Amino acid sequence: MIAQVIIDIAAKQTDRIFEYHIPDNSDVEIGSRVFAPFGKRKLQGFVVGISETSQYQGKLKDLLEVVDEMPPLTSELVELSENMAQKIFAYRISILQAMLPRVMRANYRKVLTPLTEKAKKMPLFQGDPVDLNKLTDPEEIAIVKELIKTQDAKIEYLVENKAKNKTENSFSLSHNLDTYLEINKKVRANAVNQKKLLNFIVENFDEFPILQAKLEQEIGVSSGVLNSAVKKGWLNKKAVEVYRNPLAGYDAPEQKKNIILNSEQEAAFNQIKTSIESQKAETYLLEGVTGSGKTEVYLHSISAALKKGRNALMLVPEISLTPQMVKQVKARFGESVAVLHSGLSEGELYDEWCRIRRSEVKVVVGARSAVFAPLKNIGVIIIDEEHESSYKQDTNPRYHARDVAIWRSKYNHCPLVLGSATPSLGSRARAQKGVYTLLRLTKRVNNKNLPQVNLIDLKHVEFAGGQFDLSVELTQAIKDRLERKEQVILMLNRRGFANFMLCRECGYVMKCPNCDLSLTMHKDTGKMQCHYCGYSQPIPSRCPNCQSSKIRFLGIGTQKVQEELEELLPGARVLRMDVDTTRRKGSYKRILEAFGNHEADILLGTQMIAKGLDFPNVTLVGVINADTGLWLPDYNASERTFELLTQVAGRAGRAEKKGEVIIQTYNPEHYAIQLAQTQDYERFYGVEMNVRHAGNYPPYFYTVLISIASKNEQNAAREAFRIKRELQSKLHAETIILGPTPSAISRLKNQYYYQILVKYKKEKNLNTLLHHIQDSAQEVKKYGLNVYIDNEPERIM
Numbered sequence: 001m002i003a004q005v006i007i008d009i010a011a012k013q014t015d016r017i018f019e020y021h022i023p024d025n026s027d028v029e030i031g032s033r034v035f036a037p038f039g040k041r042k043l044q045g046f047v048v049g050i051s052e053t054s055q056y057q058g059k060l061k062d063l064l065e066v067v068d069e070m071p072p073l074t075s076e077l078v079e080l081s082e083n084m085a086q087k088i089f090a091y092r093i094s095i096l097q098a099m100l101p102r103v104m105r106a107n108y109r110k111v112l113t114p115l116t117e118k119a120k121k122m123p124l125f126q127g128d129p130v131d132l133n134k135l136t137d138p139e140e141i142a143i144v145k146e147l148i149k150t151q152d153a154k155i156e157y158l159v160e161n162k163a164k165n166k167t168e169n170s171f172s173l174s175h176n177l178d179t180y181l182e183i184n185k186k187v188r189a190n191a192v193n194q195k196k197l198l199n200f201i202v203e204n205f206d207e208f209p210i211l212q213a214k215l216e217q218e219i220g221v222s223s224g225v226l227n228s229a230v231k232k233g234w235l236n237k238k239a240v241e242v243y244r245n246p247l248a249g250y251d252a253p254e255q256k257k258n259i260i261l262n263s264e265q266e267a268a269f270n271q272i273k274t275s276i277e278s279q280k281a282e283t284y285l286l287e288g289v290t291g292s293g294k295t296e297v298y299l300h301s302i303s304a305a306l307k308k309g310r311n312a313l314m315l316v317p318e319i320s321l322t323p324q325m326v327k328q329v330k331a332r333f334g335e336s337v338a339v340l341h342s343g344l345s346e347g348e349l350y351d352e353w354c355r356i357r358r359s360e361v362k363v364v365v366g367a368r369s370a371v372f373a374p375l376k377n378i379g380v381i382i383i384d385e386e387h388e389s390s391y392k393q394d395t396n397p398r399y400h401a402r403d404v405a406i407w408r409s410k411y412n413h414c415p416l417v418l419g420s421a422t423p424s425l426g427s428r429a430r431a432q433k434g435v436y437t438l439l440r441l442t443k444r445v446n447n448k449n450l451p452q453v454n455l456i457d458l459k460h461v462e463f464a465g466g467q468f469d470l471s472v473e474l475t476q477a478i479k480d481r482l483e484r485k486e487q488v489i490l491m492l493n494r495r496g497f498a499n500f501m502l503c504r505e506c507g508y509v510m511k512c513p514n515c516d517l518s519l520t521m522h523k524d525t526g527k528m529q530c531h532y533c534g535y536s537q538p539i540p541s542r543c544p545n546c547q548s549s550k551i552r553f554l555g556i557g558t559q560k561v562q563e564e565l566e567e568l569l570p571g572a573r574v575l576r577m578d579v580d581t582t583r584r585k586g587s588y589k590r591i592l593e594a595f596g597n598h599e600a601d602i603l604l605g606t607q608m609i610a611k612g613l614d615f616p617n618v619t620l621v622g623v624i625n626a627d628t629g630l631w632l633p634d635y636n637a638s639e640r641t642f643e644l645l646t647q648v649a650g651r652a653g654r655a656e657k658k659g660e661v662i663i664q665t666y667n668p669e670h671y672a673i674q675l676a677q678t679q680d681y682e683r684f685y686g687v688e689m690n691v692r693h694a695g696n697y698p699p700y701f702y703t704v705l706i707s708i709a710s711k712n713e714q715n716a717a718r719e720a721f722r723i724k725r726e727l728q729s730k731l732h733a734e735t736i737i738l739g740p741t742p743s744a745i746s747r748l749k750n751q752y753y754y755q756i757l758v759k760y761k762k763e764k765n766l767n768t769l770l771h772h773i774q775d776s777a778q779e780v781k782k783y784g785l786n787v788y789i790d791n792e793p794e795r796i797m
């Protein structure tokens, strides 16, 4: 038999199938990871097909071995990777790798192995191969070169598999109960520990095998006692695989009572249920105002799928951001839930993934990449907060989880539910055209009103403190809540916004030497930092340009607002949530739990706190600066602003108590802000569609962004113009080609970027043309050029 293999080298020349002969009695399947000889190297690859015959004329090489016990990819995922490779501009191997947990990606070590006795005795080796990546001493490098030349040593590539199963010792019994009773009689009473152990064995005979940790704890003996019992033949010891449990701590304290759906929820659920039961691949857009109970519709849908003996896949934005959601799913479906998200340790992630692959779970909840979960027999797919831009991966491979989900829904003959209070314009437009089926929840559960929203015009306002962050009105409103023992959520919009250093004498702004971005001040670490490449330097006390001491730090940070709040409202307990306070694993969850237990009055944070939170005691939401993102040079800046404000407003007044929202803005007359005030998505949709129509933007046009990067600015520009000419000569006249222009951030990590935006309605050959452009860029890569192609970009700056 012949295996079709995609080899683990991301390059144009290898982006195709290589054939190998499958040795007899080797259990290669589609989806297997294998080792294959490739030139002089031994590389990993994925089997994407198996056939009886080959077109290849010569003699095929044998596959070397199969890496995993079970093929890591299902045949569905293999097929999916083929489909994706045709649509997005990425190599098939990059797509296949993206489907696996990070730890499973192969790591190659280049080592030098001694061949002759002479070499083996050299101090360089000390008997072992040398890791060439770790070799830095020029003298040693010279020796290595010489050894290769004289063939006393050779270079080899070792593949490291970092994915490891966690094991623990388990003890089982070797005799029957009577024998232990006998032994127990013979052991003298002063052998205290042995007695303890034997008594335990006799009393808990049926409980065995038992894990070591548990035995030690229950009997109160050390591992030494257990090991000597093994030597005596009383116990057998064996390492068994155990799972790391990332859901520990998510156990719901009480099983929630079964909620009865209201009539709108019921109507939406019934439609979804029909598709689940008839196994129909239909896409639903569940448009429900904040607090309308979308989650309950999801959970009912999952139940309905399970009842049909099928499984469920649910995507949420960044799961660590919604511990409340995980808890609910876990409370409902218990042990059969697996979670996948970037907040887990690599080991935990791998274990969860294994449980899914081995069909030990029925429900998978996860962030973007969970859309590749090797779950079989899917009966429903759900994407919560479907408008979130994080569902699009903005690095290679640039896929959108929604597109992948649509493909999987067709493959599995199951419905896909896209839910949001503020659907993306594209999804809403597709529902208008009937491509998706629109389901609406127009009211909050129990007929609660949406909160009242007040706009405060920052151009004409009195500020409460010495800083220009908090208006008198907002401060007073916070005070009122504190007196009533209610809670407040305050959001500082970080989009398009940073704390930067400005010299009032010469106008100098401190920028990153590698990128074209201003450095951001971090008071806690005492550093000015580039958020893009990580460069940092100490906060200066004088202007680096003119030595003046008149430097100012502009912008506001959550830290500064926290200080001001504590000054204006002494005694107020403030919890801060931003990148700095959530860096450590689990801190997000801890902060939210503390706020939920009313250990603080105010939750102050960045966009992180805008979505999905459900705290009944929150009656006031304040937005400190609504509009920083409004003027970004992106066609979807209004959509993002409207969405953010509507979402954060939705956190107020979700239970019995009435909610209020105060939005501070410099642009109270802008339509995105005005419509966020009424939280009227449908009207916003109407207005924004007109704006997009006038500007020839999505969803009226499709878009592709081509970025050209080089260390040499001229080269980037020259190639960009060449690509534009090629596009112009081959595309329709009505297709719009914008650029090339330097990207809004024109230099990043010492690379200059130029970009071209193509807007089109119908271009049958565009895909082929773009692949061709990318391929020819590969050929000029030796001049340091890189071309990136992003289909339907979320950001065009």
Ligand SMILES: Nc1ncnc2c1ncn2[C@@H]1O[C@H](COP(=O)(O)OP(=O)(O)OP(=O)(O)O)[C@@H](O)[C@H]1O
Binding pocket: 259, 260, 261, 262, 265, 288, 289, 290, 291, 292, 293, 294, 295, 296, 420, 421, 445, 446, 611, 612, 613, 614, 650, 651, 654
């Ligand atoms: N039928 C119902 N009866 C009573 N309570 C309900 C019902 N459905 C949902 N709830 C409760 O209403 C609250 C809000 O629901 P949920 O969080 O699902 O809203 P949502 O639509 O997801 O809102 P958002 O978009 O703001 O996240 C939750 O506490 C939920 O338990």
Ligand SMILES: [Zn+2]
Binding pocket: 512, 513, 514, 515, 530, 531, 532, 533, 534, 535, 749
């Ligand atoms: Zn930088």
Ligand SMILES: [Zn+2]
Binding pocket: 503, 504, 505, 506, 507, 508, 543, 544, 545, 546, 547, 548
């Ligand atoms: Zn200066």
